[in-house]
Amino acid sequence: MLHFPLWKKTLIWLICLAGLVFAMPNAFYTTVERHNDALAELEKGTLETAEMAADRAAWPDYLPAGLVNLGLDLRGGAHVLVEVNVADVYQDRLDAMWPAVRDILREQKDTVGTVRQNAEAAEGELRVRIGNEAAMDAAIAAVNTLTRPVVSLTGAGARDFDVAADGDEIVVTLSDAEKIATDDRTMLQSLEIIRRRVDEAGTREPTIQRQGADRILVQVPGIGSAEELLTLIGRTAKLTFNEVVRQVASPDEAPGLGNEIIPSVDEGEGYYIIKRAPVVGGDQLTDAQTDFDQNGNPAVSFRFNPTGARLFGAHTSTNVGELFAIVLDNEVISAPRIQTAILGGSGIITGRFTIEESTQLAILLRAGALPAEITVLERRTVGPELGADSIAAGKIAAVVAFVGVLVFMVLSYGLFGVFANVALMFNIVLLFALLSIIGATLTLPGIAGIVLTLGMAVDANVLIFERIREELRRGKGPARAIEIGYEKATSAIVDANVTTLIAASILFAMGSGPVRGFAVTLGLGIVTSVFTAIWVTRLLVVIWLRARKPKTIEV
Amino acid sequence: MRLKLVPTVTNIDFFKNAKLTIGFSAVLAVLSLVAFFAMGLNYGIDFRGGSVIRTSTPAPVTVSQYRDVLGGLGIGDFSVTAVVDPGADLTSTNRHAVMIRVEQESDDPETQNDLIADIKSALDSEISDITYLQTDSVGAKVSGELVQAGVIAVVLAVFAVLFYIWLRFEWQFSLGAVIALVHDVTLTIGVFSLMQIEFNLSIIAAILTIVGYSLNDTVVVFDRVRENLRRFKVKPLGEILNQSINETLSRTMMTSVTTLLALIALYVLGGDVIRGFTFAMIWGVIVGTYSSVFIASPVLLRLGVKRDWDKDDGAAGTQYANIDA
Numbered sequence: 081m082l083h084f085p086l087w088k089k090t091l092i093w094l095i096c097l098a099g100l101v102f103a104m105p106n107a108f109y110t111t112v113e114r115h116n117d118a119l120a121e122l123e124k125g126t127l128e129t130a131e132m133a134a135d136r137a138a139w140p141d142y143l144p145a146g147l148v149n150l151g152l153d154l155r156g157g158a159h160v161l162v163e164v165n166v167a168d169v170y171q172d173r174l175d176a177m178w179p180a181v182r183d184i185l186r187e188q189k190d191t192v193g194t195v196r197q198n199a200e201a202a203e204g205e206l207r208v209r210i211g212n213e214a215a216m217d218a219a220i221a222a223v224n225t226l227t228r229p230v231v232s233l234t235g236a237g238a239r240d241f242d243v244a245a246d247g248d249e250i251v252v253t254l255s256d257a258e259k260i261a262t263d264d265r266t267m268l269q270s271l272e273i274i275r276r277r278v279d280e281a282g283t284r285e286p287t288i289q290r291q292g293a294d295r296i297l298v299q300v301p302g303i304g305s306a307e308e309l310l311t312l313i314g315r316t317a318k319l320t321f322n323e324v325v326r327q328v329a330s331p332d333e334a335p336g337l338g339n340e341i342i343p344s345v346d347e348g349e350g351y352y353i354i355k356r357a358p359v360v361g362g363d364q365l366t367d368a369q370t371d372f373d374q375n376g377n378p379a380v381s382f383r384f385n386p387t388g389a390r391l392f393g394a395h396t397s398t399n400v401g402e403l404f405a406i407v408l409d410n411e412v413i414s415a416p417r418i419q420t421a422i423l424g425g426s427g428i429i430t431g432r433f434t435i436e437e438s439t440q441l442a443i444l445l446r447a448g449a450l451p452a453e454i455t456v457l458e459r460r461t462v463g464p465e466l467g468a469d470s471i472a473a474g475k476i477a478a479v480v481a482f483v484g485v486l487v488f489m490v491l492s493y494g495l496f497g498v499f500a501n502v503a504l505m506f507n508i509v510l511l512f513a514l515l516s517i518i519g520a521t522l523t524l525p526g527i528a529g530i531v532l533t534l535g536m537a538v539d540a541n542v543l544i545f546e547r548i549r550e551e552l553r554r555g556k557g558p559a560r561a562i563e564i565g566y567e568k569a570t571s572a573i574v575d576a577n578v579t580t581l582i583a584a585s586i587l588f589a590m591g592s593g594p595v596r597g598f599a600v601t602l603g604l605g606i607v608t609s610v611f612t613a614i615w616v617t618r619l620l621v622v623i624w625l626r627a628r629k630p631k632t633i634e635v
Numbered sequence: 636m637r638l639k640l641v642p643t644v645t646n647i648d649f650f651k652n653a654k655l656t657i658g659f660s661a662v663l664a665v666l667s668l669v670a671f672f673a674m675g676l677n678y679g680i681d682f683r684g685g686s687v688i689r690t691s692t693p694a695p696v697t698v699s700q701y702r703d704v705l706g707g708l709g710i711g712d713f714s715v716t717a718v719v720d721p722g723a724d725l726t727s728t729n730r731h732a733v734m735i736r737v738e739q740e741s742d743d744p745e746t747q748n749d750l751i752a753d754i755k756s757a758l759d760s761e762i763s764d765i766t767y768l769q770t771d772s773v774g775a776k777v778s779g780e781l782v783q784a785g786v787i788a789v790v791l792a793v794f795a796v797l798f799y800i801w802l803r804f805e806w807q808f809s810l811g812a813v814i815a816l817v818h819d820v821t822l823t824i825g826v827f828s829l830m831q832i833e834f835n836l837s838i839i840a841a842i843l844t845i846v847g848y849s850l851n852d853t854v855v856v857f858d859r860v861r862e863n864l865r866r867f868k869v870k871p872l873g874e875i876l877n878q879s880i881n882e883t884l885s886r887t888m889m890t891s892v893t894t895l896l897a898l899i900a901l902y903v904l905g906g907d908v909i910r911g912f913t914f915a916m917i918w919g920v921i922v923g924t925y926s927s928v929f930i931a932s933p934v935l936l937r938l939g940v941k942r943d944w945d946k947d948d949g950a951a952g953t954q955y956a957n958i959d960a
Binding site: 153161163305306307310456457458459460461462463465466469470473474476477478480481484485488489491492493494524525527528531532534535536538539542543546549550553568571572575576577578579580581582583584586587590591595598599602634 | 637638639640643644689691730748751752766767768769770771772773774776777784785787788791792795796799800803836837839840843844846847848850851852854855858859862882883885886889890892893894895896897898900901903904905906908909912913916
């Protein structure tokens with residue numbers, strides 16, 4: 081056991097050396113961070129400025145540049161957990177189905193009779209009343225031709241809509257398989273839109289993750305507050321251009337079939353009854369910029385894609401003199417009168433904006449609308465001061481704990497304590513190297529995990545040293561005592577650390593945010609501490625034993 | 636001269652007062668349960684929902700000044716506590732911080748948002764140079780799930796460990812370790828409800844670490860018991876347990892002290908944000924060390940151990956005794 085083959089020695093030293101190399105960037109945190117930022121900018125295709133070149137040159141390219149990410153609680157920033165109301169989309173899908181159902185049934189007017197949409201249908205279903213109930217089977221067969229198969233793992237042969245009969249009504253609902261598929265699409269779309277909006281705002285290193293079935297976690301370091309982040313991601317920003325039926329004073333007026341009544345942002349203007357089907361939607365926009373109207377008030381100018389431009393041109397040329405509404409998230413932001421046909425495909429939205437509002441609206445329009453509304457479940461803001469305090473306090477605590485443990489070990493075990501301390505230092509180095517390599521995030525509880533690792537890392541050595549003492553007391557010679565000490569302590573070390581590792585993995589699996597950070601440092605700390613305690617100290621002890629060949633030892 | 640926490644060779648009879656120590660633990664456990672059911676835990680917003688705002692001012696501002704400002708807003712139940720952090724002066728991070736806790740008014744995120752905006756604007760106008768170190772809001776929906784996830788995590792951890800020890804030792808060991816574990820967790824929850832220290836997500840993390848640590852200790856003792864059982868085939872179990880605890884006592888104390896050393900540094904200097912967490916850990920290390928000696932082993936003694944599991948193991952008691960499945 082005391083004989084180390086050369087390859088094993090080399091391997092141990094190589095691992096320690098690699099640990100040093102990969103942990104090193106963290107000692108020059110700001111320099112390396114700037115270097116990485118400059119590289120990331122270059123990758124995006126930004127032209128290199130002199131400043132960026134200097135930042136890039138400050139850290140040699142051949143050295144590793146992986147850093148331990150600082151968590152929000154250490155760096156400051158905002159954390160928001162939102163839920164996407166995926167069911168919102170179902171109704172839109174059904175609404176979009178209606179014109180097709182109407183057209184296909186009208187083709188068979190002779191057998192089916194009159195076709196009418198039941199406006200009082202419950203949420204989540206489309207009800208169509210037909211004149212001739214006897215032709216129901218034919219009508220359902222016709223509507224069924226509109227449905228498409230859903231490709232899914234579970235429901236083989238499922239179609240996207242379920243069509244059923246209820247008296248003289250055809251009931252169309254989304255099938256369960258399609259709901260699942262729709263939810264998934266909605267989530268992917270929402271993630272993409274939120275990512276674009278956060279990117280447009282130009283913040284660095286945001287984390288945007290899907291959590292569970294219908295949640296999204298957004299973490300943005302360096303942003304002032306969660307509220308600021310929410311103004312950016314919280315709005316649906318669904319923009320449509322609708323035909324105005326008439327302007328009314330009260331929200332209780334009957335809007336009529338296919339119309340809806342919505343308020344104006346400007347309270348003095350009351351309410352508008354508009355046609356529900358928009359002329360053009362915000363998804364047809366290719367660009368939106370902050371601008372000013374002819375009176376110098378902030379506004380947003382926009383440009384349509386060719387399809388949007390054609391639709392908009394056609395509508396405006398046939399409705400000169402009419403009002404049309406610019407609707408954002410179910411509120412009319414303005415309802416100008418069409419003066420002339422707008423054929424160029426571009427226009428300007430005026431309203432009572434401040435400059436911030438118009439800038440924000442432009443960002444939202446460029447990034448696109450969220451497919452569904454979102455609800456905020458959790459929001460957290462950490463000010464940069466608190467993060468800095470936590471780092472400062474954590475550092476001091478770690479140093480004090482480290483020195484305390486070092487001194488205590490030397491006092492208790494003399495030279496062997498020094499060996500254990502060398503191993504302990506390598507333990508910390510390896511831990512930081514691993515954290516940097518996997519790009520883990522260090523949180524405040526993570527620092528606590530490291531400090532705790534410090535205390536517990538010596539446990540393996542304590543077990544071994546105590547065992548060696550025992551063997552010495554039983555009259556074994558130094559080499560033999562050391563050999564048996566390592567051998568016999570191993571099973572206790574393994575069992576003791578595996579149990580802690582079990583706790584750490586459960587923490588990792590169940591925990592969220594900072595708790596997870598703690599689990600990562602604790603778990604990795606266990607792995608590195610077992611390595612350094614068993615192999616590094618043993619190697620040191622063996623080297624010392626070979627060089628000195630002591631007749632007696634004191635542990 | 637070496638520093639020794641315990642004499643080189645000890646021969647303490649740990650079971651002499653077994654009735655006393657077990658009774659003591661039982662009383663503490665009952666007290667913990669009473670405290671838990673009578674007083675409940677001081678749940679943080681992670682588990683109860685609501686908002687917490689942590690403010691900072693260049694000069695001290697009294698809590699009653701804050702109360703006066705907030706009292707006029709009509710924001711429902713709120714509490715204001717000054718953050719007392721003796722370690723902050725040592726690490727020069729004293730910011731005269733104050734924590735404002737506001738109950739969940741409604742589940743509507745907009746209302747909650749407005750509430751925070753109202754509080755901030757009122758404080759801005761009344762207290763000069765105020766800054767906001769932290770603003771957290773958790774909705775009722777999430778907080779309910781967090782409670783569930785926390786409880787599941789602790790239960791899962793206990794069962795995983797039960798299984799692992801059963802695999803490595805015998806079921807009696809496993810039961811002994813888990814009873815010790817339940818004892819530790821109960822006492823930790825007891826001290827949190829008795830002292831009304833805020834119980835949040837990080838405390839769950841602390842409890843899970845205590846589970847790991849306490850086991851660590853228990854397993855080291857059990858490992859030695861297993862070895863001694865093989866070496867001394869006819870010695871009564873009580874003597875073997877005592878001998879094993881005595882033999883590992885020096886290590887138990889050393890590890891507890893080094894861990895406590897690190898934790899106390901963190902408790903005093905690590906800042907107010909993780910103080911509850913480190914407190915739970917310190918308490919857990921003390922209780923965990925105690926329980927592996929005074930709970931796990933007596934339980935094992937009471938349950939007894941099957942002694943002839945390695946009849947055909949001719950190498951028992953030799954250097955390979957520890958290498959088994």
